[in-house]
Amino acid sequence: MTDSKTELGVTFSREAVAETDAEVRARHGDNRAAWNEAAGYYASQLDRAIANLKAGRSSLHPIERRNLGDLRAWCDTAVHLQCASGEDTLSLWFEGAKRVVGVDISDVHIANAERTSAALGAPATWHRCDILDTPAALNGTADLVYTGQGALCWLHDLAGWAAVIARVLKPGGLFHVLDDHPATWLFDMEASRLTPSGLSYFRHAERSKGWPNSYIKEAAPVADQAIKHERLWPLSAIFGALTGAGLVVESLGEHPEAYWQNFPNLPDAVRASLPLTFSMKARRPA
Ligand SMILES: C[S@@+](CC[C@H](N)C(=O)[O-])C[C@H]1O[C@@H](n2cnc3c(N)ncnc32)[C@H](O)[C@@H]1O
Numbered sequence: 001m002t003d004s005k006t007e008l009g010v011t012f013s014r015e016a017v018a019e020t021d022a023e024v025r026a027r028h029g030d031n032r033a034a035w036n037e038a039a040g041y042y043a044s045q046l047d048r049a050i051a052n053l054k055a056g057r058s059s060l061h062p063i064e065r066r067n068l069g070d071l072r073a074w075c076d077t078a079v080h081l082q083c084a085s086g087e088d089t090l091s092l093w094f095e096g097a098k099r100v101v102g103v104d105i106s107d108v109h110i111a112n113a114e115r116t117s118a119a120l121g122a123p124a125t126w127h128r129c130d131i132l133d134t135p136a137a138l139n140g141t142a143d144l145v146y147t148g149q150g151a152l153c154w155l156h157d158l159a160g161w162a163a164v165i166a167r168v169l170k171p172g173g174l175f176h177v178l179d180d181h182p183a184t185w186l187f188d189m190e191a192s193r194l195t196p197s198g199l200s201y202f203r204h205a206e207r208s209k210g211w212p213n214s215y216i217k218e219a220a221p222v223a224d225q226a227i228k229h230e231r232l233w234p235l236s237a238i239f240g241a242l243t244g245a246g247l248v249v250e251s252l253g254e255h256p257e258a259y260w261q262n263f264p265n266l267p268d269a270v271r272a273s274l275p276l277t278f279s280m281k282a283r284r285p286a
Contacts (some may be wrong), residue, residue: 032107063277080092083109153232190264
């Protein structure tokens with residue numbers, strides 16, 4: 001990437017990484033507006049999500065299910081950071097957590113989640129806020145803090161994120177993330193052969209307007225959409241933030257499986273040779 005690139009119909013422009021709390025908050029505020037637009041599409045899909053959950057179809061990824069084991073055996077309360085419209089949160093309930101809590105910055109996502117949990121009669125509570133402002137009432141309440149599937153790139157303060165995880169977990173509680181592997185940023189998402197994107201693995205942030213049509217259908221014209229901001233977090237930054245907050249990392253996995261159809265034009269064999277996702281488990285010491 002030089003200073004900009006166009007991928008999946010969206011133009012991304014490189015920008016300086018956020019350094020101050022004011023810059024972090026401004027970017028998260030822009031992302032709130034952008035996610036409110038995207039969540040309008042999720043609203044049109046709610047009946048499908050409700051029907052899936054009623055039919056017992058969990059949206060957890062097999063890697064997550066494998067890593068978490070039988071939630072019925074150990075998880076009273078699961079807190080999902082960046083819970084979107086709550087389908088994965090409610091899947092944690094379906095998988096055995098006795099109660100679930102979702103936190104998300106988007107007003108529309110949280111309204112969707114409230115509607116979904118009411119339709120299911122699920123023991124769920126929802127908080128609309130920046131995850132950095134996760135209510136203190138949740139401190140020390142979670143057997144599991146769960147996040148991922150497209151979460152970390154929207155955050156611009158990873159130390160602040162890890163501090164929230166550490167305070168929300170019960171002593172002995174488990175944190176789990178499955179997300180895009182940061183190495184995926186290094187390649188052109190649309191190319192039909194592996195092509196470097198040219199961006200820096202170690203220090204990269206970008207802004208964009210609009211959503212890929214393959215993800216958010218029926219999005220408004222790009223000109224009418226909010227600016228949104230993403231950040232590449234290297235694996236070492238994620239590991240460093242969690243251990244810096246006092247958590248003990250118990251496992252790290254790098255996986256050729258994705259949870260979405262990224263690199264749609266690469267041959268299957270090439271796609272299967274890439275680390276498309278990573279998963280990490282970390283524990284708050286008892
Ligand atoms: C790709 S979605 C996560 C997908 C999710 N796994 C699902 O069930 O669809 C990213 C989510 O992060 C939320 N988000 C972005 N920045 C946030 C922040 N600073 N605090 C809380 N939520 C945030 C967005 O509103 C959005 O719901």
